[in-house]
Amino acid sequence: MKYNYCGRSGLQLPEISLGLWHNFGDVDDFETSTSMILHAFDRGITHFDLANNYGPPPGSAESNFGKILSKELKSHRDELIISSKAGHLMWDGPYGDGGSRKYIMASIDQSLKRTGLEYFDIFYSHRYDPNTPVEETMQALIDIVRQGKALYIGISKYPPQKAIEAYEILKGQNIPCLIYQDRYSMLAREPEAEQMNINKKYGVGFIAFSPLAQGLLTNKYLHGIPKGSRASKSHGFLQEKEVTSEVVKKVTALNELAIQRGQTLAEMSLAWLLRNEHVTSVIIGASSVEQLKDNLRATDNSLFSPDELNLIENILR
Numbered sequence: 001m002k003y004n005y006c007g008r009s010g011l012q013l014p015e016i017s018l019g020l021w022h023n024f025g026d027v028d029d030f031e032t033s034t035s036m037i038l039h040a041f042d043r044g045i046t047h048f049d050l051a052n053n054y055g056p057p058p059g060s061a062e063s064n065f066g067k068i069l070s071k072e073l074k075s076h077r078d079e080l081i082i083s084s085k086a087g088h089l090m091w092d093g094p095y096g097d098g099g100s101r102k103y104i105m106a107s108i109d110q111s112l113k114r115t116g117l118e119y120f121d122i123f124y125s126h127r128y129d130p131n132t133p134v135e136e137t138m139q140a141l142i143d144i145v146r147q148g149k150a151l152y153i154g155i156s157k158y159p160p161q162k163a164i165e166a167y168e169i170l171k172g173q174n175i176p177c178l179i180y181q182d183r184y185s186m187l188a189r190e191p192e193a194e195q196m197n198i199n200k201k202y203g204v205g206f207i208a209f210s211p212l213a214q215g216l217l218t219n220k221y222l223h224g225i226p227k228g229s230r231a232s233k234s235h236g237f238l239q240e241k242e243v244t245s246e247v248v249k250k251v252t253a254l255n256e257l258a259i260q261r262g263q264t265l266a267e268m269s270l271a272w273l274l275r276n277e278h279v280t281s282v283i284i285g286a287s288s289v290e291q292l293k294d295n296l297r298a299t300d301n302s303l304f305s306p307d308e309l310n311l312i313e314n315i316l317r
């Protein structure tokens with residue numbers, strides 16, 4: 001596994017990290033979840049990404065990760081980078097959603113309890129909340145670090161101008177933002193427009209989520225929606241209607257290129273992200289150890305010829 005320095009910090013992250021948004025909740029098979037975490041760690045994936053609401057039910061991914069950690073990986077705590085987040089709806093009433101100090105402070109305490117951790121390595125504001133001043137959310141994150149509940153701070157899905165505001169506030173208090181987390185894949189390229197250059201200027205790392213577009217950038221939806229896939233599940237975030245004929249046409253063409261390169265489409269899709277100098281790490285999801293193994297092979301060949309890159313641009317256009 002290759003490890004990249006995260007922005008201008010001294011923290012290195014594996015170029016492939018594992019996310020627990022799907023497949024680690026109480027609705028999922030605990031044995032499979034355990035095998036995936038252990039296989040990932042054995043292969044050098046030191047970074048696991050959580051959030052308060054991951055499950056379903058919300059909170060159960062943190063509880064299950066905590067169980068796996070205490071049973072299997074307790075002695076390896078100092079070899080792990082564990083992140084969590086608060087920002088999306090977690091509990092009823094006005095204090096269980098958004099970016100208020102009240103919500104963030106209560107949520108990290110709940111997350112620490114569920115995981116059994118003493119601290120998170122990275123704690124994120126999960127989204128920009130237009131109803132809370134950025135100063136209030138950032139002050140809560142700064143205080144979390146000062147209280148020893150997290151080592152580093154990150155933000156996720158902030159619009160570029162709001163990210164700059166956040167970076168300035170954090171820098172002003174000597175707790176620089178470590179990392180920015182956003183959706184980024186061959187099918188979702190918004191961060192290229194502004195955010196990646198802003199991060200570079202401020203020395204903030206970039207971590208890509210849903211790098212396989214929730215499975216669309218694999219060969220699984222080429223001939224319909226297979227049983228057991230994310231798009232087939234009622235609690236899956238990927239909707240059947242997102243598997244459009246236009247997407248399948250692009251993915252089919254990408255799959256042909258992947259075959260020519262001797263890779264699966266999942267491998268090629270990740271390799272395409274890993275070649276980008278702005279990307280510190282990609283957070284993959286997986287529903288089996290086999291998928292993890294496939295995705296880890298992406299690092300075997302992340303070189304693309306100019307012709308291959310042009311072809312990809314033409315397909316995606």
Ligand SMILES: NC(=O)c1ccc[n+]([C@@H]2O[C@H](COP(=O)([O-])OP(=O)(O)OC[C@H]3O[C@@H](n4cnc5c(N)ncnc54)[C@H](OP(=O)(O)O)[C@@H]3O)[C@@H](O)[C@H]2O)c1
Pocket residue numbers: 018019020021022023049050126156157181182208209210211212213214215216218219220228229230231266283284285286287290291292294295
């Ligand atoms: N900050 C945020 O707001 C935010 C939002 C979303 C995600 N995230 C983070 O990013 C992580 C990853 O997101 P994601 O799960 O959407 O990532 P993804 O890597 O784009 O999609 C993962 C899904 O694709 C399918 N898949 C993966 N490898 C495959 C392979 N080799 N062959 C065939 N299918 C494969 C599996 O779905 P099947 O179930 O169909 O097998 C798997 O669950 C999350 O866990 C979370 O930590 C953060």
